[in-house]
Amino acid sequence: MDSSAKIITRSLTFSYGKRLLFGPIDLALPENNIIAVTGPSGAGKSTFLSIFNRLWEENGTGHVSGTVLLRLAGTVADIYRNDLDLSALRRKVGMVFQTPNPLPMSIRKNVAFPLFLAGRREGERDHLVERALQRAHLFDEVKDRLHEDARNLSGGQQQRLCIARALMLEPEILLLDEPTSSLDGTSSAGIEALLVELRQTCTLLMVSHYQDQVRRIADQVFEMIDQNLVRIA
Numbered sequence: 001m002d003s004s005a006k007i008i009t010r011s012l013t014f015s016y017g018k019r020l021l022f023g024p025i026d027l028a029l030p031e032n033n034i035i036a037v038t039g040p041s042g043a044g045k046s047t048f049l050s051i052f053n054r055l056w057e058e059n060g061t062g063h064v065s066g067t068v069l070l071r072l073a074g075t076v077a078d079i080y081r082n083d084l085d086l087s088a089l090r091r092k093v094g095m096v097f098q099t100p101n102p103l104p105m106s107i108r109k110n111v112a113f114p115l116f117l118a119g120r121r122e123g124e125r126d127h128l129v130e131r132a133l134q135r136a137h138l139f140d141e142v143k144d145r146l147h148e149d150a151r152n153l154s155g156g157q158q159q160r161l162c163i164a165r166a167l168m169l170e171p172e173i174l175l176l177d178e179p180t181s182s183l184d185g186t187s188s189a190g191i192e193a194l195l196v197e198l199r200q201t202c203t204l205l206m207v208s209h210y211q212d213q214v215r216r217i218a219d220q221v222f223e224m225i226d227q228n229l230v231r232i233a
């Protein structure tokens with residue numbers, strides 16, 4: 001096994017019923033990289049991302065075979081073993097979606113929400129909220145309106161809020177599904193710069209349709225095509 005890899009798949013396949021969506025896929029992806037996945041619509045890119053936090057299981061359909069290993073907190077774990085703690089996995093593997101999805105609550109409560117779910121004390125939260133907002137380059141814009149409804153923020157601000165929320169529990173891997181596709185050029189550029197910074201502390205696995213974006217920021221580029229994942233850059 002490649003002991004330095006952060007994400008390893010062996011003979012990974014995914015099917016819906018009798019339909020093979022992709023695989024077998026063998027990968028060894030390094031940490032602190034931005035790894036981009038492109039490919040035609042419907043090829044299975046979003047499903048591929050959802051393998052790594054087991055989010056696809058929430059749909060109740062689909063089937064994974066093969067092995068998926070993640071090196072988390074220095075230890076290689078098979079994330080499909082029976083006794084895996086799914087909540088712990090999802091704390092270490094954060095996710096950001098195509099459309100920003102703030103919860104119907106204040107900016108502060110949105111960012112603090114993962115702490116609330118993790119049962120962290122109220123007293124600890126303000127400092128951590130500020131830090132996450134700083135990391136997402138949003139703090140200066142919202143510091144005077146932390147108690148306002150997060151849904152009043154602009155699209156780009158909402159996406160940075162969602163990134164701040166995803167960063168709250170210090171994930172080691174961040175899954176990003178078309179994180180800029182609902183944003184204008186200026187907001188997209190801000191998010192891209194942020195992702196490049198986050199590479200220092202996270203491994204980023206990102207689906208993107210934008211070839212120019214992928215060329216600008218990704219360390220490795222794969223294309224999901226003909227049921228396979230092929231490295232193209």
Ligand SMILES: Nc1ncnc2c1ncn2[C@@H]1O[C@H](COP(=O)(O)OP(=O)(O)OP(=O)(O)O)[C@@H](O)[C@H]1O
Binds near residue numbers: 041047048061
């Ligand atoms: N729960 C499900 N049951 C059956 N088929 C599904 C389910 N979820 C997704 N699919 C199918 O799997 C295929 C891959 O979907 P997926 O969203 O992963 O593709 P994608 O490459 O991300 O597409 P896009 O670029 O359009 O977002 C699609 O044909 C989709 O209809």
